[in-house]
Amino acid sequence: MTDISNELERYLQSTVKSKALWEEAKQYLPGGDSRNSIFWAPYPIFVDHAAGCHVVDSDGVDRLDFIGTMTTLVLGHSPKPVVDAVNDQMTKGVVYNAPNAHQVHLAKLLCERIPSFELVRFTNSGTEATLNTIRAARAVTGKSKIAKVEGGYHGSHDQVSVSVRVNPAKAGERSHPDAMPATEGLGEGTLDQVVVIPFNETAIAQDTLEAHKDELAAVIIEPMLGSVGMLPATYEFLAMLREFTTANKIILIFDEVISYRASSGGTQELYGITPDMTSLGKIIGGGFSIGAFGGSKDIMDLYDPTAPGGPRVAHAGTFNANPVTMVAGAATLEQLTPQVYRKLAEMTEYLRAGIKQVGADLEIPVKVTGLGSLFGIHFTGEELVGYRDIAAEDSAFRHQVFLGLLNEGILMASNLVGAVSTEIGEAEIDTFAAALRRVLERALTPSD
Numbered sequence: 001m002t003d004i005s006n007e008l009e010r011y012l013q014s015t016v017k018s019k020a021l022w023e024e025a026k027q028y029l030p031g032g033d034s035r036n037s038i039f040w041a042p043y044p045i046f047v048d049h050a051a052g053c054h055v056v057d058s059d060g061v062d063r064l065d066f067i068g069t070m071t072t073l074v075l076g077h078s079p080k081p082v083v084d085a086v087n088d089q090m091t092k093g094v095v096y097n098a099p100n101a102h103q104v105h106l107a108k109l110l111c112e113r114i115p116s117f118e119l120v121r122f123t124n125s126g127t128e129a130t131l132n133t134i135r136a137a138r139a140v141t142g143k144s145k146i147a148k149v150e151g152g153y154h155g156s157h158d159q160v161s162v163s164v165r166v167n168p169a170k171a172g173e174r175s176h177p178d179a180m181p182a183t184e185g186l187g188e189g190t191l192d193q194v195v196v197i198p199f200n201e202t203a204i205a206q207d208t209l210e211a212h213k214d215e216l217a218a219v220i221i222e223p224m225l226g227s228v229g230m231l232p233a234t235y236e237f238l239a240m241l242r243e244f245t246t247a248n249k250i251i252l253i254f255d256e257v258i259s260y261r262a263s264s265g266g267t268q269e270l271y272g273i274t275p276d277m278t279s280l281g282k283i284i285g286g287g288f289s290i291g292a293f294g295g296s297k298d299i300m301d302l303y304d305p306t307a308p309g310g311p312r313v314a315h316a317g318t319f320n321a322n323p324v325t326m327v328a329g330a331a332t333l334e335q336l337t338p339q340v341y342r343k344l345a346e347m348t349e350y351l352r353a354g355i356k357q358v359g360a361d362l363e364i365p366v367k368v369t370g371l372g373s374l375f376g377i378h379f380t381g382e383e384l385v386g387y388r389d390i391a392a393e394d395s396a397f398r399h400q401v402f403l404g405l406l407n408e409g410i411l412m413a414s415n416l417v418g419a420v421s422t423e424i425g426e427a428e429i430d431t432f433a434a435a436l437r438r439v440l441e442r443a444l445t446p447s448d
């Protein structure tokens with residue numbers, strides 16, 4: 001079914017200016033950008049401007065945005081409450097060498113909403129947030145190793161750059177995955193520090209964890225594999241992790257950088273399972289660079305500079321909790337009322353049903369995963385349990401569909417994960433479903 005030439009030809013024809021920009025960009029930036037995670041072949045579109053749920057590229061092509069900067073823009077592009085708050089703050093200074101009240105406001109909003117948060121600290125990225133949860137866990141437990149699931153993405157620092165998008169053929173058995181580097185350049189011994197378990201395979205994972213229980217400082221997990229496919233954990237799997245970590249005095253970390261979008265209390269609220277620490281990012285900065293990590297007072301007091309002897313864990317960052325990001329984040333969260341979350345979830349269910357209908361009509365097996373306003377499209381009839389099932393999907397066909405959707409005026413992440421913003425309604429979703437239908441019909445039509 002995979003013959004990408006038709007979609008590729010259309011794409012090349014409609015992205016002439018993006019291609020020229022990319023050629024120029026490559027003279028100054030390796031590969032023409034600063035973010036490998038959003039590269040796609042043959043080259044990405046260059047965005048000229050965006051508003052609401054529309055993104056317009058340098059060639060003037062207007063696309064519906066069904067990813068919102070890797071799930072960040074829950075209110076769409078440049079929502080008025082955020083723009084007003086930021087404009088107002090910009091006239092009062094962008095960043096200070098002393099605390100500001102806006103971070104107290106955002107911290108309060110988060111602590112009120114997130115079950116595991118008694119205290120919170122801000123960073124500039126989700127990467128720094130997960131780094132700090134792991135560091136705090138090591139300080140609390142006096143142990144060093146961490147456990148993570150195969151396919152879990154937690155940012156780009158060394159400790160979590162292990163067993164992310166691995167090639168299953170080279171990564172050991174499904175039940176006992178090897179720790180694989182996600183990049184070259186990791187420090188010596190990094191892999192030895194990480195115990196890798198299979199996602200959603202409760203009994204097998206528990207056995208592996210038990211074997212390492214005396215060495216583990218933390219178990220870190222996305223309660224829903226986010227960028228890798230929007231695949232939720234089972235309740236049973238998370239409950240096992242909670243029980244195991246409590247019994248063995250190991251810190252359970254939920255990385256909700258993406259999954260926090262699913263509800264106002266994150267997936268920890270949806271599942272009713274409270275971790276010891278949580279890392280956040282993306283939506284809580286209203287489109288500005290942010291991360292946050294938090295947990296119980298006991299743990300977060302490690303960071304307290306007024307503690308006798310000073311803070312046990314260092315934490316600095318020139319732009320941490322800068323007032324522009326803080327007001328943007330607070331303005332965003334204030335828009336996210338229970339009613340808005342309900343509507344987002346309803347719209348995303350409508351989208352899931354529309355996608356499944358297209359698959360059923362064209363007799364193409366399709367599954368739509370995700371929680372709340374997050375979704376992932378998978379063209380498979382097989383059960384999706386963990387990373388290996390996602391890795392087994394036909395990546396060439398997925399790329400064909402992704403390029404086809406771009407050609408039809410839809411922007412998603414290149415691995416077909418997406419997010420619905422408050423700017424997206426039934427009309428946009430119907431447009432999405434009709435676009436997908438045309439793309440799949442083209443894929444089913446043999447080219448000459």
Ligand SMILES: Cc1ncc(COP(=O)(O)O)c(C=O)c1O
Pocket residue numbers: 070124125126127128130153154155156222226227255256257258259281282290291
């Ligand atoms: C679950 C998860 N954790 C951490 C990160 C890292 O966040 P950032 O890109 O802000 O460093 C990401 C980014 O996509 C993520 O999806």
